[in-house]
Amino acid sequence: MTRPAPQAPNTAARRLVETLIVNGVDRVFCVPGESYLAVLDALADVRDRIQVITCRHEAGAANMAEAYGKLTGKPGVCMVTRGPGATHAAIGVHTAHQDSTPMLLFVGQIALKDRGRGAFQEVDYREVFGGLAKWATELESPARTVEIVERGIATALQGRRGPVVIALPEDLLEEDGGPPPARPVTPARAGLDPAVLAGIGVRLARAERPLLVVGGSGWTVEAAHALADWAERLGIPVSGSFRRKDLIANDRPNYAGDLGLGCNPKLIARARAADLVIAVGARLGENPTQGYTLFDRAHTAQVLVHLHPGPEELGRVWPTALAAVADNSLAAEALTTLQPGRTWDEGTAAHAEYLTFSTPVPVTGRVNLAECIAHLNTALPADAVITNGAGNFAAWLHRFYRHRACRTQLAPTSGAMGYGFPAAIGAKAVHPEREVVCVAGDGDFLMTAQELATAVQHALPVVVIVVDNGTYGTIRMHQETHYPGAPRVIATDLKNPDFVRYAEAFGAFGVRCETTGDFPAALEAARAAARGGTPALVHLIADAEDIAPGRTLTGLRGG
Structure with missing residues (x-):
């Protein structure tokens, strides 16, 4: 040939x-x-x-x-x-x-x-x-x-x-491609307007109940740390926007929690009572603003300072007291130069509220997802990357897992099911030296579960914890809320495979877990397999009755 x-x-x-x-x-x-x-x-x-x-x-x-x-x-x-x-x-x-x-x-x-x-x-x-x-x-x-x-x-x-x-x-790809690249692209980055920075300083010095909200992308680890240090010294509460918890270490004494789905009611109250909200990088869209109910427009016009790299996001929904186009990291670094001449006690109180809210809650079934997620906090190293897709299982993860380092959370603000497992594989490709753990629902995992073959083929030993409650949990919860009555449940029940055998069919490791007490050993077995170079799966059998933290199907039906 x-x-x-x-x-x-x-x-x-x-x-x-x-x-x-x-x-x-x-x-x-x-x-x-x-x-x-x-x-x-x-x-x-x-x-x-x-x-x-x-x-x-x-x-x-x-x-x-x-x-x-x-x-x-x-x-x-x-x-x-x-x-x-x-x-x-x-x-x-x-x-x-x-x-x-x-x-x-x-x-x-x-x-x-x-x-x-x-x-x-x-x-x-x-x-x-x-x-x-x-x-x-x-x-x-x-x-x-x-x-x-x-x-x-x-x-x-x-x-x-x-x-x-x-x-x-396809017919152009083998033609003459013209001149070669001369140098790397250097993207333009806007710094924070000094006049805006001065205005923020004046407002901060007058504020009694400030709140810092961080979000968005493009942060350097150094800028995120510098902003966290500054806010901690001043005692200003810091909140992460929806699925941006890792921008600020959750064990910081002024970390207040994240503004997202299933948000701490006390954080919501704190945000509404704030007389200065400094949002850096956060778009303040539907989820962080609790369906656009967290603020009202008259209030934000008096208290909101919005810094964002995209001019189209400024004034998109909320009027502002001050707004500026600025790269997130450059804006953060500029803020750290402000010396308001005072400190606040709000940060300590806000962190205490967060610790209480992120403490495990009781459940009715044999597996307490709150306790299982809390175990990850002590079992995994601080730099472990945690990924997830979408579903009610994620509410347990976001509430009870405490991120301790930047760039350790991969979670879709788009609410995309099937995201977490391939994201974990991508993360392991970037950081082969770090542990990568995906937490997935049963419906969520099976949307991209075939990528187990990718993980095995390319020797990317991630760990995936499949929370199997036999239902599309988020839809089931809303279904039970809006159309109550078990006979009316439709299209949300799932018949799942034996996930351990499924994993083994690809050449991965699998272990089944049916109680909270068995979870630490099951997790360690999976981690040991991953350390040995084999992707691993924990099949965690959950009860749909415990549909969300502090909520049950029986309770939704008024029982």
Whole structure:
């Protein structure tokens, strides 16, 4: 058989890969497709610089890339084929958009000469992804490959971070790709306006009940620590926005908890009573503002200082007393220069409220998820990465797990089921030296459970705890609340496999756990397998009766 001749050194495909390398991309998550074979061939020559992780579904690949972007601050790169490949990957693009995560989705595309004919798997990606991505485009001139990819990287990283989609017509990829990249992209970052900083200083000195809310993406660990130190010295309560708990160590003496789903009622009361709210990076959307009920517009116009890298987020919902476009880390560093000449006692009181709220609660069944999650606090090292998707199981995780280090939480503010397990695999690829634990619901896990094959194939030994209560818990809870009566339950019951045997079928380790008391040993067995290089699964049998912390199905029915 005659082997195909190698590509010329300056094709569009090779220029694309060169641009990724120059910009520090060291991993690509993909499902291969014939529409971008030329790019795959170019990647074959740089295996020592870019690891290609082959996934079993485009949703898994996109979620891994999103997790990579969250952990590294660099764009996570996902490559998929046209049509169904791209639409499968749309879930990861949506999460990257909602979570402000830098990401590049490269989509193999039909030949440019066939566009508009309704060709096999033809999709207009500008139209499909226009509302999901920061920028969706298609390469139309191979000589502009470097320009388009560099613009994509800059767009993903500048302002409010987010996803970019670039379609690659297959007939252009082996044409002349134009000049090589000259240097890495250096994204522009806006500093905090000194006049705004001075205004914040005046308001802070007058405030009696200040509250600092941190959120968003693009933080450096150094800036997050510096802001936490500053707030701790002053005694200002600090809250994380929805699923941003890891920005401030939860054992800080002024940490107040997170503003999210199932929020501490005392934190809600504290936020409403605050006479100064400084929000850095947080968008203050639906979940952190409790369905837009946490504040009222007249109140925020007097007390809200909103600092955000995206100008479109300022004044989007809430009028402000002061607002400024600023990079999150630069804004945080500027705030630490303020010396209000006083301190507050609010931080200590707020932390005491958080500790009480995050103490395990009793349940009716044999497995107390609150106690199991609390055990993770003592069993796992501080730098362990914890991931989750969406479902009522996550309420137990977010309430009772206490993050002690930055970049240890991977959780979709988009509320995407199936996110946690591929995110864990992506995290292990980034940090092979750290423990990575995914907590997943049964319905949540089975949306991307086939990625066990990816974890085994690429030797990425994560641990996944599958909380199996035989139901889509969140929907079941709302169903019981709004349409009470067991005979009316429909579409939420689940018939699950034996997850231990499922894991073993892939070559992973599995252990079953049916009581709270057995959980520490089951977890340790799974961790030991992972330390030995084998992905591991804990099948944790829960009771749907304990539908949420402090809530039961019987109670929802008025029983």
